[in-house]
Amino acid sequence: MKGVTMKTIGIICEYNPFHNGHAHQLHTLASEYPDALRICIMSGSFVQRGEPALFSKFDRARWAILGGTDIVIELPTLYSLGSAQLFASGAIQLIKSLSIDMLSFGSETTDLNQLIHMAKRMDCESTQNELRNYLNEGMSYGTAFRKALSSEMLSTPNALLGLEYIRAGLKYHPTLEYIPIQRTSDHHNQNIDQELPSGTALRQLITTANSLDICSKLQDATPTPIIDDMNHKITSGHYVDYSGYHNMVHMLSRRITTNELERFVDFTEGIEHLWLKAAQQPTWEAAINQIKSKRYTYARLQRMGAYLTLGITKDLISVAMEEGPQYARLLAFNDRGRQWLRNEYDIPLIQKWAKAPTQLNNLGKSMHHIDTLATDIQALCFYNEAKRIGHTDYTYTPQYIK
Numbered sequence: 001m002k003g004v005t006m007k008t009i010g011i012i013c014e015y016n017p018f019h020n021g022h023a024h025q026l027h028t029l030a031s032e033y034p035d036a037l038r039i040c041i042m043s044g045s046f047v048q049r050g051e052p053a054l055f056s057k058f059d060r061a062r063w064a065i066l067g068g069t070d071i072v073i074e075l076p077t078l079y080s081l082g083s084a085q086l087f088a089s090g091a092i093q094l095i096k097s098l099s100i101d102m103l104s105f106g107s108e109t110t111d112l113n114q115l116i117h118m119a120k121r122m123d124c125e126s127t128q129n130e131l132r133n134y135l136n137e138g139m140s141y142g143t144a145f146r147k148a149l150s151s152e153m154l155s156t157p158n159a160l161l162g163l164e165y166i167r168a169g170l171k172y173h174p175t176l177e178y179i180p181i182q183r184t185s186d187h188h189n190q191n192i193d194q195e196l197p198s199g200t201a202l203r204q205l206i207t208t209a210n211s212l213d214i215c216s217k218l219q220d221a222t223p224t225p226i227i228d229d230m231n232h233k234i235t236s237g238h239y240v241d242y243s244g245y246h247n248m249v250h251m252l253s254r255r256i257t258t259n260e261l262e263r264f265v266d267f268t269e270g271i272e273h274l275w276l277k278a279a280q281q282p283t284w285e286a287a288i289n290q291i292k293s294k295r296y297t298y299a300r301l302q303r304m305g306a307y308l309t310l311g312i313t314k315d316l317i318s319v320a321m322e323e324g325p326q327y328a329r330l331l332a333f334n335d336r337g338r339q340w341l342r343n344e345y346d347i348p349l350i351q352k353w354a355k356a357p358t359q360l361n362n363l364g365k366s367m368h369h370i371d372t373l374a375t376d377i378q379a380l381c382f383y384n385e386a387k388r389i390g391h392t393d394y395t396y397t398p399q400y401i402k
């Protein structure tokens with residue numbers, strides 16, 4: 001049976017973890033576009049910060065449905081770990097493959113004409129030349145772009161991401177419509193007491209505060225239907241201990257050679273020598289601090305650590321950038337989302353992980369392998385030993401939440 005044609009709105013997200021700011025966006029969409037289906041394209045087990053997500057993708061997908069979305073599709077790890085440009089191009093190509101009509105994103109400005117104008121300027125020859133010059137001076141990508149476009153509007157990481165979405169949209173999905181939603185909280189603000197706290201503030205709270213403190217603060221920051229579930233995950237130790245993850249990266253960095261390092265993404269300009277030298281520091285934090293520079297920001301070094309841990313090579317990323325996501329992995333859906341699942345798409349919609357490789361080409365199989373590995377490595381980092389089981393991707397069935 002053919003599915004129904006409903007208007008669809010894509011939301012590219014990490015929900016690391018889900019909070020009131022995310023619910024605000026979904027509720028705004030629900031009231032302004034009541035008939036449209038809300039489809040989240042969510043990072044899986046690793047996020048753009050270059051580390052495992054705080055909670056498993058299965059929990060975060062459930063919270064997304066409870067928080068107001070209809071369908072959650074996983075963005076493959078190859079893209080979810082990428083720099084702004086790779087992250088955006090993977091997500092937008094996935095949105096195109098699923099024939100999603102509109103894209104909503106949080107933005108510092110809702111002036112769409114201004115956003116589109118700036119996104120078009122990003123690929124102008126003059127902008128690209130300036131960008132190259134600033135990069136050669138040792139600036140990071142974000143800072144260099146900000147200067148090349150001479151815009152203060154780009155002062156936050158998310159503003160750049162919004163522009164990268166539109167830039168990728170112009171290239172891969174010209175008919176995509178955009179719904180920028182005014183941002184009310186500062187994405188990287190570490191203050192938990194603001195009206196809509198950021199993911200950064202929540203991660204900080206969960207990883208450092210004592211459990212009583214966490215429970216009372218979560219009440220204010222998290223939508224009601226999710227609070228008890230999230231509290232339960234925290235009290236049962238079903239979330240990531242980042243020191244465990246950093247030890248893993250540290251160990252691999254000591255074990256590897258410069259020749260091997262060169263194969264992985266972002267290891268260029270001889271940084272592999274610095275990397276191995278820094279790996280002799282007593283802690284991973286000290287190692288990162290030794291390598292950090294204007295060009296090699298903390299986030300970029302974190303991503304490089306993840307590329308090393310998951311074995312993501314330059315060759316694989318260049319093919320992935322070219323070809324786009326090879327499948328759409330369904331994580332969760334509700335009644336409204338159910339009919340949409342019957343539609344046919346340009347890429348396979350995957351519900352059973354074990355069967356997936358038979359439907360995939362070589363690039364798809366590599367993506368599948370890395371997604372599995374990312375979940376298995378994240379699991380090894382959970383506080384609670386009983387939760388460190390591998391291959392949970394294979395036993396998982398998409399959650400149908402009535």
